Amino acid sequence: MLVLAVDTSTPAVTAGVVRLDGGAPRTLASRVTVNARAHAEVLTPHIMECLGEAGLAPTDLDAVVVGIGPGPFTGLRVGMATGAAFGDALGRPVYGVCSLDAIAADTADDRDLLVVTDARRREVYWARYSGGARVAGPGVDKPADLEPQPSVVVAGSEAHVSLFDLPVVGTPSPSPAGLVAVAAADLLAGDEPKPLVPLYLRRPDAVEMADRKK
Structure with missing residues (x-):
């Protein structure tokens, strides 16, 4: 194929x-x-x-x-x-x-893995994997709000993997x-593919005035 x-x-x-x-x-x-x-x-x-x-x-x-x-x-x-x-x-x-699943697949590593890529606005897209399967995410957060553990290795964007105190594996x-x-x-x-639905995960730029005052 x-x-x-x-x-x-x-x-x-x-x-x-x-x-x-x-x-x-x-x-x-x-x-x-x-x-x-x-x-x-x-x-x-x-x-x-x-x-x-x-x-x-x-x-x-x-x-x-x-x-x-x-x-x-x-x-x-x-x-x-x-x-x-x-x-x-x-x-x-x-x-x-x-x-993110594709980056995880590239690592060929069954250890607990964190994958991060650039979400811009000083945030990262992320997902966690264990035994080669995704166990959390995908999500979007500031790196400071994302705990490295329980992951023991990290893969993804070269500019962002360095923000986590973990050994780097795989591809960016x-x-x-x-x-x-x-x-x-x-x-x-030969399964029928599901409809293509983009994973934007972006938080809205606009917020209600009441939320801004909180």
Whole structure:
């Protein structure tokens, strides 16, 4: 099975073609550009470059996997819209996965893990994992309000993992193989994908006047 994987939930604009045949997902080609303002400009070229490097045509793809966040609105919608458009044009199923789950999958670590990424406004998106499964989150909080324990290792944004007194593991952003690993069971079973629903998790900018006075 050949899967296109894309993610724009972080400043990294990620695309890749992954082969999934029952074992660990194997990346055939990938492109990553770290630029929070370049999601719309580089994602589709990245996809086409990956297909070319793998010697594939778009019609060779069997499915699409896209990271649904959590992430900032502007960047996140680029990846989701692009992934949905490719799936629609090709008549292929599109599976959405939590981007933090993909980072966790990339660690290949069953220890208690904390994953954090940049939520801007001096906050982080976060989730906790134990035995490879998510046990809390995703959520959004200030780093000072997020206790490192019971996690024993941390993965995610390089600028934010350093805020927690834990050993760093894994990758700073979702990889194509990590994204596909999260969806692997559904892909191999041929399950119908759920509707793509973005995980923004953003607190509202506007508050009631009564709340401001408290």
